[in-house]
Amino acid sequence: MATDPARTLALLWRVEPPAGARGPRRGLDLYDVVARATALADAGGPDGLAALSVRALARELGVAPMTLYTYVPGREELADLVVDAAYAAMARRDTAGLGWRERLTAVAEENRTLYRAHPWAARVDPGRPVLGPGETAKYEHELAAFDELAETASLDDVDRDAALTFLLDVTRAATLVEQQSDDTGDAQAWWAARAPVLEQVLDPGRYPRAVRVGAAAGAAQQSARDPDRAWRFGLERVLDGLAALIR
Amino acid sequence: MATDPARTLALLWRVEPPAGARGPRRGLDLYDVVARATALADAGGPDGLAALSVRALARELGVAPMTLYTYVPGREELADLVVDAAYAAMARRDTAGLGWRERLTAVAEENRTLYRAHPWAARVDPGRPVLGPGETAKYEHELAAFDELAETASLDDVDRDAALTFLLDVTRAATLVEQQSDDTGDAQAWWAARAPVLEQVLDPGRYPRAVRVGAAAGAAQQSARDPDRAWRFGLERVLDGLAALIR
DNA sequence: TCTGTACGGCGTACGTTGTACAGCGTACGG
DNA sequence: CCGTACGCTGTACAACGTACGCCGTACAGA
Structure with missing residues (x-):
């Protein structure tokens, strides 16, 4: 400790420590x-x-x-x-010359690739920076994606950091939701096990929106048709939100 | 198990189970x-x-x-x-009649109040819904804040859920970062303990943005002047991003 | 009133975790 | 050649969640 x-x-x-390698x-x-x-x-x-x-x-x-x-x-x-x-092992695309939307999208997708390779990475405490070479290189690379936008939108350094955090937070959150469905395995069975009690207890008169929207969101999530719609929604919103900074 | x-x-x-209360x-x-x-x-x-x-x-x-x-x-x-x-115990403001920006801001702030009362709540796995009465009531209340926006922006139910998730994710993420500084206690001492190695290793030529922005963000975060600037930044971006849906 | 039984409470025990500590053997500096 | 620094590890301890089985209570039915 x-x-x-x-x-x-x-x-x-x-x-390395001074290296007076003495023992075996x-x-x-x-x-x-x-x-x-x-x-x-x-x-x-x-x-x-x-x-x-x-x-x-x-x-x-x-x-x-x-x-x-x-x-x-x-x-x-x-x-x-x-x-x-x-x-450190993340692949980092060279997006020089592309517009800021493409660059930020690339950053977000690099992170999604990371989460696919290492699902646990989405669960690491974002509040506790590691400050290692890998994290630093990642941070440097990802900040570079904001260079152009930060100038035209006149984001200062603190806002640059906030904007990046913003983008990554949404990316991680979307991943966590997706992992739930993977993780749950058979979503059908998962709901089936809960349905009897939920039907008895989820009064649509008392929780009209929750019941309706929850059902729709649950169905959409388990449909193979559109697995990452929430993710694309979030990303578009992030980009639009940042675009609003440019007048 | x-x-x-x-x-x-x-x-x-x-x-309650059928209640054939037999024992003590x-x-x-x-x-x-x-x-x-x-x-x-x-x-x-x-x-x-x-x-x-x-x-x-x-x-x-x-x-x-x-x-x-x-x-x-x-x-x-x-x-x-x-x-x-x-x-279940969260206070839920009645924001009927207010504009959607105010309503969404209120939702976000109710969550921040929750996190202040119960810091561990920000660490709850967002991928695993509890489906209890408290969570359901919270979900119902928070969806209601989107009623007006969802109509003018023609968000369907799936997007409503995505938009709420989006707002809450950003709120939670901002909280986690803030908790780090509270938790760390003396941020001065925290950095002081790491500075010797970091100075030796963080080459500003190799990581120019990371060093500059990291220093700025770190300083801003520990300054009492503007403790939640990143949070307000994120919230404004969220609202702008959603506003872009309305043409 | 008596008795069978369902159930609340809990003592003990097992398997798991991280890691402190002390001993053993190795291989280099003097 | 020897002292010593250091790699390695066996044992041990304090936590953890919880399975199992016992004990005593208090109600249901006779």
Whole structure:
């Protein structure tokens, strides 16, 4: 406990300690550890990162659980490394020359690609920045998409950050909703199990909009026809909202 | 494990079983249990609900841990009850007669009030609906705020739901960022602990935007002058984005 | 009034988690 | 050649959720 933040940062940025390597050589590579941890998290679905355990990772790597503590201060820092590695590995399109709408759309879609590759990434706490090289490179790249817009709309730096956060928040939220349906498996069965009680209790006179809209939204979500309509809706709204800044 | 969803729903809606009350009378009231659980979660800060344990709640209530399992199927269902109770307890402004911008703003602010009263509420998994009376009443009330806009902008039911989700997502995301600074306590100290490594590693030549914008956003966030600028930015963008639907 | 039984309460126990600590062996600096 | 720093790990502890089975209560039916 009481882990030194500087130690975690040094780990993220792979800043080696003075290296008076005295004892036996290390048997594992930190990159391998993180890669295996990522694979384990991926196998665990949307909650894979939360479910990632030190013991399971150690088993996977063929070492004793406590061995991992010579590579990483603790479970939380391990998770940070996994997250930052995923950010670092993101493909970043070169959208130079395109209009700002296309650039922002590309940023949003890069994030959706990330969430498809690593479903747990949509569940990482957005309030706790990792400040690693991956997150920094991601941030830098994504801010660049705002360059043109920020000038014509005269967004200052604080608003640039807010606008990016805005775009990413909507993207993550849309992903979370989609994951629910994947995750639920058979949506039909999910509703069927709840229908008897809901019918008894959801009075359409008392909750007219909730019943009507909820049914429509539920049906749309489980129809294969239009799986990401809510996502496109959100993205268009975001772009329109930002466009309104340009007069 | 393998808890019956119907049982959970019945619990949420307080649908009593046939009531052939045979054994001794119950010593606790489910409302009390939920109220105490809420208090415990509130005391635990933003992660209070995740940190709420059956054992701690039992201690608080003066019963053995296993006793709680006669009231509630398990920890997860307890959390659902706490969440739904919080939704049920929200104050809902009557905004009849106001314009849609005011109505949507009121909805957003009601949610921010919720998050201030119960910081853990912002961490509730948005992908897993609770379907209790509190959530339903909240949903009904919030959909009503879209009535006027949905007609003039001709939003169908699916888009109504998407628009509400959109508004709430941005609200929650803004809250999460704010909680970080509260939670961090002394932001000055937080950065000070990380500055030495970051200075060594954050090359402004390599990450020009990230360094500049990150510094600006960080400074703005910790300045008391403008604590929720990002929030107002997001809200305005949401409203503008929806306004663009009206031609 | 007596008795069978359904049910509330809970003591014990198991499997899981993160990780503190102390010991062991290795390989390099002096 | 030896001291020492360091990689590795076995054991242990404190939490967690909860399955199981016992105990005692209080009502239903006789």
